[in-house]
Amino acid sequence: MKDSQISSPSNLHSSSSGPEDSKTADSPSIAFLGLGAMGSRMARRLVESGHDVALFNRTPMSRAPWGQPLTKDGGVRLAASPASAVEGAQVVISMVRDDEASRAIWLDERSGAATTLPPGALAVEMSTVSPSWSSELSRRLEFGGARFVEAPVVGSLPQAETGQLLIIAAGREHAVDDARPVLEKVGSRVLEVGSPPAASSLKLAVNALFAGQLALLGEVLRGLHGLGVERERSLALLGETPVLSAAAAANGRLMIDGSEPLFPIDLVVKDLGYAYSMVDAVGVEAGSIEEADGSSEGRQQGSVLRAVYDVFEEARLAGLGGENITAIGG
Ligand SMILES: NC(=O)c1ccc[n+]([C@@H]2O[C@H](COP(=O)([O-])OP(=O)(O)OC[C@H]3O[C@@H](n4cnc5c(N)ncnc54)[C@H](OP(=O)(O)O)[C@@H]3O)[C@@H](O)[C@H]2O)c1
Structure with a gap:
């Protein structure tokens, strides 16, 4: 043509x-x-x-x-x-x-x-x-x-x-x-x-939730392993409960088995950076909790999203940028 x-x-x-x-x-x-x-x-x-x-x-x-x-x-x-x-x-x-x-x-x-x-x-x-x-x-x-x-x-x-x-x-x-x-x-x-930008905003929210779950899952699997529970067994047991999402369960499997770079950490960091800037721009990144007795202006909460970004950015700086997102659990 x-x-x-x-x-x-x-x-x-x-x-x-x-x-x-x-x-x-x-x-x-x-x-x-x-x-x-x-x-x-x-x-x-x-x-x-x-x-x-x-x-x-x-x-x-x-x-x-x-x-x-x-x-x-x-x-x-x-x-x-x-x-x-x-x-x-x-x-x-x-x-x-x-x-x-x-x-x-x-x-x-x-x-x-x-x-x-x-x-x-x-x-x-x-x-x-x-x-x-x-x-x-x-x-x-x-x-x-x-x-x-x-x-x-x-x-x-x-x-x-x-x-x-x-x-x-x-x-x-x-x-x-x-x-x-x-x-x-x-x-x-x-x-x-x-x-x-409703669609791009929602897409970043999806990736923030996904990456956050995997960062936390990787950490608890490592922690449980340190306490003597094999990762395989921990994942199977967590999978019996309603708290492990389908996406986290499937990707927990890849943490254990290894995976080709489907969604590389370089791209994860890029998306989490956009997601953090998005919530930061509207001022919801760090909420504050009032003291129970109302005695002070309140305590600043840290941003979970920022912490998740930092976890993946550290992995990238450690040379894992080309690896799949599930390398965070390695
Ligand atoms: N991989 C996943 O699992 C996944 C899932 C959902 C969404 N996404 C999103 O989908 C998009 C593509 O991801 P991908 O996995 O296909 O990434 P990729 O394999 O790294 O491909 C990136 C593409 O962007 C082009 N590119 C990069 N910088 C450019 C520039 N400055 N000017 C013009 N072209 C440029 C590259 O061209 P060259 O070949 O010349 O480098 C290549 O065609 C990204 O926004 C990613 O976040 C990825």
């Missing part, structure tokens, strides 16, 4: 019933930006479900990560820049590392996606980014005429591979509904939560 053959974004919601229109409505052309561990798996699902997909990755590649040759004329086009990838695209998805990467992908003055984003296109940021950045990005892209959806994902590489991600989505007007047919190709559920 050549760029000139990609259908115009205005066809995305056309009520016309011509064969070309029904094809684009069912199967809009997509630009997918960022082919890392998650992005490559998600992009593959879109390619295999029949979409015309233009791919971009900062580090150039001659084949898709799943082995398919990338050509200018096949169903999968490799673009040299985000700007080139999004020319004529109806839906643009970004799945990159962090705020800085997202800024480069969308807003770089020379090569960013925003420089060629067609008016009315759906701009979907699926990376885990900070709410403050997502708000800024949404303003800037909408000012340029695009419709913005933030759609971070819950789940890791196995869920990305099989299309079982849980997607938390926020957008204005009907943007999430319009993005839903594409999102449902990479996720099994799309939870709509209002306008940006």
Whole structure:
């Protein structure tokens, strides 16, 4: 498919019933930006479900990560820049590392996606980014005429591979509904939560709860081991109680068995940093408890989230940044 053959974004919601229109409505052309561990798996699902997909990755590649040759004329086009990838695209998805990467992908003055984003296109940021950045990005892209959806994902590489991600989505007007047919190709559920930055905020809350549980689980398993209870046995016993969540139980298993780096500690630290800044910005990070007799102004509470961040940051500084999140329990 050549760029000139990609259908115009205005066809995305056309009520016309011509064969070309029904094809684009069912199967809009997509630009997918960022082919890392998650992005490559998600992009593959879109390619295999029949979409015309233009791919971009900062580090150039001659084949898709799943082995398919990338050509200018096949169903999968490799673009040299985000700007080139999004020319004529109806839906643009970004799945990159962090705020800085997202800024480069969308807003770089020379090569960013925003420089060629067609008016009315759906701009979907699926990376885990900070709410403050997502708000800024949404303003800037909408000012340029695009419709913005933030759609971070819950789940890791196995869920990305099989299309079982849980997607938390926020957008204005009907943007999430319009993005839903594409999102449902990479996720099994799309939870709509209002306008940006509600989705990025909730995603960070999910990761804060997840990382906090694993930090605490790792610590109690080590403590119990020190007291003579094998980790295997502790995990089995804790699993008999209602207090161990399904996620903590599954990841406790990986703490014991070891795991490939599905969700590396480097990314965990990034997300916890965003989460801490998010709660800090609204002043709820350190609450204060009044003295029972009301005798003083109260006692400052420390931030649990800050403590969890510190645990993972220490692990990163100790050289575990590339290891799976469950290495915290090692
Ligand atoms: N791994 C998980 O379990 C998981 C789960 C849910 C959500 N997420 C989130 O999903 C996103 C992607 O994660 P991942 O696991 O796929 O990470 P990854 O494998 O490290 O891939 C990161 C991607 O971002 C690109 N990138 C990094 N810095 C860039 C920059 N400055 N400019 C342009 N592109 C840049 C990389 O390009 P290069 O190839 O050139 O480095 C690569 O394509 C992150 O926001 C992460 O927090 C991850």
